[in-house]
Amino acid sequence: MLTLMAPITRAVAGTITFPTNGMPNLVFPASTAVSRDVPVGTVLSSQANNAGISASSVTCNVQKDVTVNGTPLPGDPLTFQTNVPGIGVRFYITNGWNGSWIQVPVSQTLSSPSGASAHYTRADLVVTGPVSTGSITTLPSMMVKFSGSCITTVTATQSLTPGTAITSNTCSVTTPALAFNLPKGLSNKLVTTGSTTxxxxxxxxxxxxAGVKVAVTITDATNPQNLTTTLSLAPGSSASGVGLQILNGSTPVAFGPDSAVAGNTNQWSAGTAAGGTMQIPLTARYVRTSGTLVPGSVAGRATFTMSYQ
Known part of the structure; x- marks a missing residue:
């Protein structure tokens, strides 16, 4: 006897739903002023939304996949680029069904939920490098998907409203080159190592x-690897046993790499700008080094790099 039977189909009875109004756009401030070289990762604005979630007749595990439609920052897959250099976006969502924040993209397998609960989304506007001035017109978006054997797959997109105007606060240098014409140094003022004149x-x-935090790094142009407080003598100098120092106020400056990155080695603070003209007094002087003191000509070359934080 041959018996034919129709295939058994399993009803998908469970549902997970977002509120009927979906996910309203997250909106960053209309304008944001930020100093050009603030540390990477600085959060300029954080905006959150309670998307909410409701579950009914869910009897299986649920796969929660949260992805981002955007271009990741090179070397940082969790931060996404905007069209303004130095400005990026990071997304976050409720961990599991009702936990704390977790950064996106992320995939999780969750046990069956029940009822309704809060379910938050968040976007942070962050610094990714030297900040340029511009209007944010290109932004990433976040997509949330729930799927499982007992539910109908559901997706929702968290978008961001474009148009935030970014202003990069900087300073212009009004004295791009400084020349220190030191007086003749007398040997009787440079008797012991470390003595100065x-x-x-x-x-x-x-x-x-106004409000820009100004930092400075001075680099030894003759020996860029020099991290001491004694500037190398430039080629053509005939003296020996003597070097040069540059002081910020009364403090000898240690030299560092030529970089505007916040926290650069031997970078020092020159204060916060009040807006308009600002002057940073720098002092140069001779300093006695080791070895025999031989009279002659003394010259040194250094560069300064400004960092606006």
């Missing part, structure tokens, strides 16, 4: 937006 002060001039 010939202090000569020249101001470094800037014009800044």
């Amino acid at each position: 010939g202090d000569t002060t020249v101001p470094l001039g800037l014009n800044c937006a």
Whole structure:
């Protein structure tokens, strides 16, 4: 006897739903002013929304997949680019059904839920590098998907509203080159190692937006790897047993790499700009080093790099 039977189908009875109004766009402030070199990762704005969620007749495990439609920052798959250089976005969502924040993209297998609960989404506007001025017109979006053997797959998209105007606060240097014409150094002032003479002060001039935190790195141009407080003598100098120092106020400056990155080695703070003209007094002088003191010509070359934080 041959018996034919129709295939058994399993009804998908469970549902997971978002509120009927979906996920309203998250909106960053209309304008944000930020200093050009603030540390990478600085959060400029954080916006959250309670998307909410409701579950009915869910008897199976549920797969929660949260992805981002956007271009990841090179080397950082959790931060996404905007069209404004130095500005990116990070997304977050409720961990599991009702936990704390977890960063997106993420995939989770969750046990069956029941009832309704809060379910939050969040987007942070963050610094990813030196900030440029511009209007944010290109933004990533986040998609949330729930799927499982006992439910109908459901998706929702969390979008961001474009148009935030970014202003990069900087300073312009009004004295791009400083020349310290030191007086003749007398040997009787440079008897012991570390003794100094010939202090000569020249101001470094800037014009800044108010509130910019100004930091400076001075680099030994003759020996860029020099991290001491003694500037190398430039080629053509005939003296020996003597070097040069540059002081910020009364403190000898240690030299560092040529970089505007916040926290650069031997970077130092010159203060916060009040807005408009700002002067940073720098002093150069002779300093006695080891070895025999041989009279002759002394010259040194250094560069300064400004960081606006």
